[in-house]
Amino acid sequence: MERMIARFDEKAEIIEHCQAAEDIFVLKVAAPAVSASARPGQFCMVEVKAVGSSDPLLRRPFSIHAREDGGRLSFLYRRVGRGTDLLSRMRPGEMLNVLGPLGRGFRVRPDITPILAGGGMGMAPLLFLAEYCAGSMDTFTILGGRTASELTGLESFRRTGTRVLVATEDGSLGTRGMVTDVLDGLLKTLSESAGQCEIHTCGPWPMMRAVYEMASQSGIPCWVSLESRMACGTGLCLGCAVYGTEKILHVCREGPVFHGDSIRWRDGQ
Amino acid sequence: MERMIARFDEKAEIIEHCQAAEDIFVLKVAAPAVSASARPGQFCMVEVKAVGSSDPLLRRPFSIHAREDGGRLSFLYRRVGRGTDLLSRMRPGEMLNVLGPLGRGFRVRPDITPILAGGGMGMAPLLFLAEYCAGSMDTFTILGGRTASELTGLESFRRTGTRVLVATEDGSLGTRGMVTDVLDGLLKTLSESAGQCEIHTCGPWPMMRAVYEMASQSGIPCWVSLESRMACGTGLCLGCAVYGTEKILHVCREGPVFHGDSIRWRDGQ
C-alpha cells in the first residue's frame, strides 16, 4: 500500500461563496488541517446535506482548486444535480464537513516542463497544480470550454505565472476548437523539447482520451485525473472502480490521477 | 361529510421570519389563496425539506397564527426537532409550499363570551381567534408558559382588544401558576354570567384536560385544539387518529378543534 498522508474530517467554515458564471461557483472554506497536507490533484469529500436530513446521503467529491493563506481551501464546481444545488445555497458563516485531502494527486518531476490541459470543470484541480509548479519551472496551461463565459478564473491561472492558452468551441475566446487543437499546436512548437514535457489533464472522458492519445503519439507521458461515482472517497467501499488495462482501479485511492497508460480507454465512462 | 371549504397548495414566499425567543419563531408568508379562506383554528401543512431532498419526507402541521393584510399568513412555532430546525433556517425571499387551510377550526357563537386559554405554543391559533372575535364581542385570553420570555407576542393579543391574563410557572410574569389557576379565578369572577361563556383552549394535553374538566364542572362548553402525528393533513391517510369517547377521531379532518366532551381524555397522548 502506498504511504498514506494523514487525512482529516474537518468542520470547515464557509469564508466565501461566489457564483462565477451561470452554474459555476467558487467555494472557499477554512480547513487548516486538510489544507496543510493537501497536494495538487487531491480531492475532498464535501457534505452537502442539511443538518438533520439524511438525503442526499453521500458527500460529494471535489478537487482542491487552490490552497490559500490562513488554512483555506477553495473548490470550483458546477451545479449539475441536487447535491451541488444544495451546496450552492450555503452561505458564508455556515459550517460544512470536509474530509480530505484524499487520493493520489499529480506527480510532477522537477526537470520536466508540465503542460496542463483542462476542459470545463477539469480546470478545477489545475490551478493548484499551476501554483505548485510555477515557482520552480516553466509551465503551459491549456483551458477549453464551450464558450468564454465558462472559462472563469483565467486571471488566477495567469497570476501563477503559467502561460495560458485558451480554446472555445464557439470561438468566443482564444482558438476556436478543442483543447486538443491547441495542444497539437503547442506540441509542434515545442517539438524539439517535447521529450522534456509531461501532460497533466483533467476534463470530460473523450477529451482526456484524445489528449492521452495525442501524448502517446508524441511519446509524452500523460497523467489523467478521473472521476467515478464515490461513496466514501477513502478506500473503504471499493465502489469507485474503473477498468484499468490490467485490473480494476479504485479512483479514490489509487487515483484520481493515473498514468494514461494504465487506463482501459475503450470502456468509456 | 362536513362541507369542505376549498384548500390550496400554494407556493408561498417568505416575507418575514423572526426569532421571538430562544426557540420560538414567527414566520410570515404570502399565501393569498390559503389566507382568503382561512378560519381561526385551522392549520396548514408546511414543507420543511430542501429542494432536491426527500428527507424529512413529510410536511409539518402548524396552526394559522394570524391573517394579515395583502394575503399574508403568519405561523408561530417552536423549534423542537429536525423539521422545525430546517424551517428556522429559511430566509425571506425563499419559497415554501403551504397547503391549507385545513381542518375544522373553532366554532364561535355570537351571543357567547369566548374565553381563550393557551399554554405554550398553544397560543398559536388563539391570536387569529382573538382577532376574529374581537370586533363583535368581549373576550378574555389566558396565556400560560413556564417563564416570561416564552410568552412572546402578548402585545399582539392586546391589540385585538381581548383582555389578556397571564400565568407563568416561575411567576416571572402575571400570576405564578398555571393557566387553570387563572381560569379558576376568572370563572369565579364571571360566576353570574358563566352560563354565557365558552372556552377555547390549545396547549399541552394535561393542561387542556384540566381546562376541560374545570369547564365541565362549571357547565361551560369547552373546545379543544388537538395535535397528533400527521402525514397528509387532508384526510387521505387516516393516520392522525385519536380516541374519541365513541369512536376514533381524525384530527386533521374532524378536528383539530373538537368539543371537549367528544375526547377520551384518559388515554393521554
Place this chain on the structure above:
Amino acid sequence: MNRNFPDLSVTIGSLSLKNPVVLASGTCGYGAELGDLLDFGCLGGIVVKGISLEPRAGNPPPRLVETPCGLLNAIGLENVGIDAFIRDKLPWLMGMDTAVIVNILGDEIGEYAEIARKLDDAKGVDAVEVNISCPNVKSGGAAFGTDPWAAADVTRAVKSATSLPVIVKLSPNVTDITAVAKSVAEAGADAVSLINTLLGMSIDIDTRRPSLGNVFGGLSGPAIRPVALRMVWQTVRAVDIPVVGIGGISDANDALEFLMAGACAVEIGTATLVRPGTAVGIVEGITAHMESRGVPAIKDLRID
C-alpha cells in the same frame, strides 16, 4: 403516429386507462377527500382505500411515524365497509372522468369473494385490486401474500365472483415475489400490482416503546423505491400478465424508471400525502419526456 403527441393510454387486461398514472390505495381516501386539490380527469385512475366486508375501526394510535425518506403506517385498514362504500362513496367517484379501481381485503377467502360479488353488481367500478398482504386468519395469521398457494386461492375466488378485471396486489415481504406472481397469474389474475409496504418498525427511545400502537407498520415512500423497482423488474420478466409498479414514486423520473423496467402503469402513494398534486405533475412529466425523445407510446419506454 404523430411523434409530437405521444399516446399515453394503456390497457391492463380489459381495463383501459387514459394514462398510466393511478392513485394508490390508502393514500387518496375515497377520492372525494382530494376533490378540491386534484383534477381527477387528468389521471389514469384511482384505487380507493382498501374495503372490507364489514366496517373496520383500524388500529390504536399512534398510527404514523416518519422514517428516513419514508413513512411507517399502521392504519389497520380502517374503512367504511363495502355496503357504505357502494352507497356513500361510489356515486362521487362515478362523476369523475377516471378509472375507479376498488382495493379489497379480508380475513378469509370467502370475504374477498363476497366483496367482489357486491362490486360486480355495483355500477361505476372499473376493476378490483386484491390486497393479499392481510393476515389469513383461518390459517395462522401469515399474510395470504406470503404463500403462493393461498394467494392463488384468493385470486381464484375473486375471479369467479366477478367479471371485472382483477389486479392482485403483491406483498414485498417474501423471498421470491416472482413465485407469488406466477401463482396468481396461473390462477387467473388479469394483472399484478406491486409493491405493498415493507414491514418495519421504529422505537421511541424516550418513552422506550414502539413508536406505533400496533408495534409493526408498513414502510412506504422514496426509501423503498429501489426494492420496489427490483421486484417490478423481476416480475415483468417472470409473468406474461401486465405489471403495475408501485413504491416510492415521487416524480416523473421515478415513474419513468418503473415504466422502463416494463411496468404497464404506476401507482402513486405516499407522494400524494406529501403533495396532493403529485400524480398530475407526473402525467405532465411523462408526456414531456416522451415528446422530447419522440417515444410514441408507453410500451415503447420499456427496456430489456
Place this chain on the structure above:
Amino acid sequence: MNRNFPDLSVTIGSLSLKNPVVLASGTCGYGAELGDLLDFGCLGGIVVKGISLEPRAGNPPPRLVETPCGLLNAIGLENVGIDAFIRDKLPWLMGMDTAVIVNILGDEIGEYAEIARKLDDAKGVDAVEVNISCPNVKSGGAAFGTDPWAAADVTRAVKSATSLPVIVKLSPNVTDITAVAKSVAEAGADAVSLINTLLGMSIDIDTRRPSLGNVFGGLSGPAIRPVALRMVWQTVRAVDIPVVGIGGISDANDALEFLMAGACAVEIGTATLVRPGTAVGIVEGITAHMESRGVPAIKDLRID
C-alpha cells in the same frame, strides 16, 4: 455498580467486546484504510471486508448509486482472498486494541469451511462472521441465506472447521427471517447478525440502462433501518442466541433503538462511508444516554 459509569461491555457467546459498537463488513476495508481517521481502541470491534478462498475482482463498474436516504452497491465481493488477508492485512489489525471479526463468503459450503479452518490457525482473529447472502452456486444460485436448510448446512460446516465464535449474518430478502435464524441457531451458530442489504435496483433514465453494472445491488443506509429494526425485534424474540443489529444506524439514537429491541451489539455500515468517525460518536452517545438515565449495563436497555 456505579450508576455514573455505565458498563458498556458485552459478550457474544465467548467473544467479549469492550462496547457494543462494531464496524460492519464491506464499509471499513481491512481496517488500515481507516487507521488515520478513527481510533480503533474506542470500538467494540471491526468486521473486515468479506473474504473468499481465492481473490475476487468484483463486479464491473458502475458499482454504486445513491438512492433516497440510501446507497445501492454492487461491489461484487472484491477481496484479496484468505491467504493474502492473513499475510498482509491481519498483522495491522492485531496491533489495534479491538476485536477482529472476519466476514467470510463462498460459492459452496466447502469453501466456507476451508476459510474457517485457515482462520482457526491464524493469530489475531476473535470471531468469524458468515455471510450467507451469497449465491449457492451448486444449487441453482439462490442465496444460502434464503433457505433455512442451506443456511444450517453452512453453519455446521463452519462450526466444525473452527473453534472461534461463529456469527451467522442473515439476509433480509426472505419471507420469515426468524425461520432462518432458528435454523442456524440449531445448527450451532453462536450468534446471528442482521441485516445484510436489501436487494434493489435503479435505472438511469438518460442512458436507459440499469444504473449498476450488475443490474441488481444491495440497498443500505438509513432508508432500510425500519425493516432492519423489525427483523431484529422479531429475531430477538425467536431465538436464544445473541443478535447483532445492523442496518442504517447513523447515530447513537439509532443504535439505542436496536439495543432496546434486544440486540446485544450493533454494526455500523454505510454511516462510516459518509462520516468515518460515526462509530466513535455512537459509543460516546450511548455512554451519555446510559449515564443520564442511570442504565447500568447494555442489556438493561432492552425493552419487552
